[in-house]
Amino acid sequence: MSKLDEKLETIYNDVLKRNPGETEFHQAVLEVLESLGPVVVKNPQYLERKIIERICEPERQIIFRVPWQDDKGNVHINRGFRVEFNSSLGPYKGGLRFHPSVYLGIIKFLGFEQIFKNSLTGMPIGGGKGGSDFDPKGKSDDEVMRFCQSFMTELYRHIGEHTDVPAGDIGVGGREIGYMFGQYKRITNRWEAGVLTGKGLKWGGSLVRPDATGYGATFFINEALKVRKDSFDGKTCLVSGSGNVAIYTIEKIHQLGGKCIACSDSNGVIVDEKGLDVELIKQLKEVERRRIQDYQTYHKHAKYIASGNIWDIPCQVAMPSATQNEINGKDAMTLVKNGCLAVGEGANMPTTPEGVKVFLDAKIAYGPGKAANAGGVATSALEMQQNAQRDSWTFEDTEVKLEHIMQNIHKLCYETSEEYGAPGNYVLGANIAGFVKVADAMVAHGLV
Ligand code: NDP
C-alpha cells in the first residue's frame, strides 16, 4: 500500500532493517515519508544531505533499570526510556508515558511524531519522549512516589531546562510530575522550574496546561469546521478515553455548543444521551481515580457498555483521545457511514493507516494528532516561558495564546495542503510544514 517514491522507499526499508519489531515506529515513519515525495523533488538538498535518514535516527536513546518496592516490601523491576530524538529547534521536549504496553517501539513512534508536532507549534522545542512499562493502575500513592523517585534517580542526569524537558502523557499527570520534580530538586540541589512541565500551580505550573490538549484539539476542529462554514453548535460528539485529554475535550466541546454523548476507558463505554456530565467525570477520574463505569451510579439513565466499541455510536464529530490505533479501517467506515463530518485526534496516532485512508477518501475534516493535539506541548512551552520570566499569567491570557497557536497551526497546515495541491488534507499539510522547518534548521546546523 506504500505510495513512496524510489529514494524514500530505500530510506524506509533501511528504517525497517535498523529497527526490527518496532511496528508503531515503522507506522509513524511511513506516514510522514508518504507525504514527503513532492518536498524532496522541490528541495533535492534534503536527500543529498541525508536529512530524512538523520531525522529517522534518534540523537540519543537511553534505556535504564527502575527498581522499586511495593507497600509489602516486594521488589519490582521496570524498564525506563528516554529517547532524545531531535534538538534542531530547541531542547528535547515531550511527555513520559507509564503504561504496561510501553517498549522502545512505542516511545520511538511518540518521539518521532513529537518532532513535527513541536515544529508546528512555532515554539522553540525539539522532540523527545520517554516512559516506562510501569502500570500505575491499582498502585498506592506511596508506590507511585517510590517508582517516580527511582525513575528520576536515573533520568535526572539526562535532562535540564536547556537540554531535555519531560512532561506528562498516559499514566503521568500532576501527581507523578510532582514526585519527579521533588526528586530532581533533591538530587541536583537546584530549584529549576523549567526542567519539567505540567507542574502544580503553586510551584511553577501554568494555568491552562491541564486543559490544553483537549481544548487545543477542539479549537483545531472548530477552525476546520469554520472552513466548511460550519461549527460545533448542536453537533453530537464522541470522545474516547476518560483521562486528561478526553475530559478537557468534552468540556470545550460543550462550551462551543456541541453535545458529547459518550466516552470510554479500556473496560467499556459510557453513553449519556443527555450529554456527559463533565464535572462528575473530573471527580471520578481526577480526584477519586475510579473507572468510568461508576458514572452510572450517579446518572441512572446513562448506559454502560462493557467492552463496547464507541465508534459504533452515530456522531457528527469524533475525537479519539485514548491511545494509538484505536480506530481501525472498519471503525472509520462506520463513522463515515453514520454521518461523521470531522475527526480530531487528541491522542497520538489513534487511527490506523487503513482508517486514515477512509477519512481522506471521504474528504471529511480530519485533523491528525501531530497538528490537532499540539496544544498540550505548546502550552508546556508557554509554561517554560513563564518559568524563564519567573512570572505566571492569568487563565484568560493563557487560553487566548493557546487558541491563537491552534489557529496558526490550522492555517499553516491548510495553506501547506493547498500549496501542495490537496486543499484540506491536513495529513499532508502537517507532515510537510512540520518537516520543512526541522529540515531547514538541520541544514543550517551542518552535519551533526
Ligand atoms: P490519561 O492517562 O490521562 O488517560 C488515558 C485514557 O485513555 C484512559 O481513559 C485510558 O483508559 C485510555 N487508554 C489508555 N490506553 C488504552 C488502551 N491501550 N486501550 C484502551 N484505552 C486506553 O492519558 P492522556 O489523556 O494524557 O493521553 C491520552 C492520549 O492523548 C494519548 O494518546 C497521549 O499520547 C495523547 N496526548 C496527551 C497529551 C497530554 O498533554 N497529556 C498531549 C498530546 C497527546 P484506562 O484507564 O482504562 O487505561
Ligand code: 2IT
Ligand atoms: O504527546 C504530547 O504532546 C504530550 N504528551 C505532551 C508533551 C509535553 O511536553 O507537554
